[in-house]
Amino acid sequence: ETGVTQTPRHLVMGMTNKKSLKCEQHLGHNAMYWYKQSAKKPLELMFVYNFKEQTENNSVPSRFSPECPNSSHLFLHLHTLQPEDSALYLCASSHRTSGDRWGDTDTQYFGPGTRLTVL
């Protein structure tokens, strides 16, 4: 148990569906992240939120839409996905004091992931 939860754990959706992934952290962290993990590829950072503000968007297609209503919750809204979007989607959180050099407190804690299959 890392203190970061994700729901659902598994999701199968068609290309015309709209669904949302949810992440919640109980660690008092300020930063939250979405990663995509595809088979045989390194983790890809998708979005970063720091104090509820989006600070990174790594050229992610608009069919993925993040939402961070507060520092404890992060959503990823999905619509008109493609089969190649099938992957494990991981949420993480960390302390991240803006402007400071990376330190021990920036260690990221990961949720268990959502296994997404797009048919």
Place this chain on the structure above:
Amino acid sequence: GIQVEQSPPDLILQEGANSTLRCNFSDSVNNLQWFHQNPWGQLINLFYIPSGTKQNGRLSATTVATERYSLLYISSSQTTDSGVYFCAVVMDSNYQLIWGAGTKLIIKP
């Protein structure tokens, strides 16, 4: 951009064996972390180790920043050590983690 390479890509060992996993990176970094992902997908941070050596039970890690590599040692392997081990480094410019492709470790009983 910075490159992170891990070796070996796959490793199969008998329970009780020792192993060494390597991570090479192409540029200077101000930190490096090792993670373990279990067969069910859960990622756990093992070490934050920008330099020097740290130990935690049967696991230890050493980073030689001047030579741009880090090693993860697993002693007396157990089946629960199976999974994928990732190293990740941080770019100073935007604090993003840059991940290696991982080493898949299988420990046979």
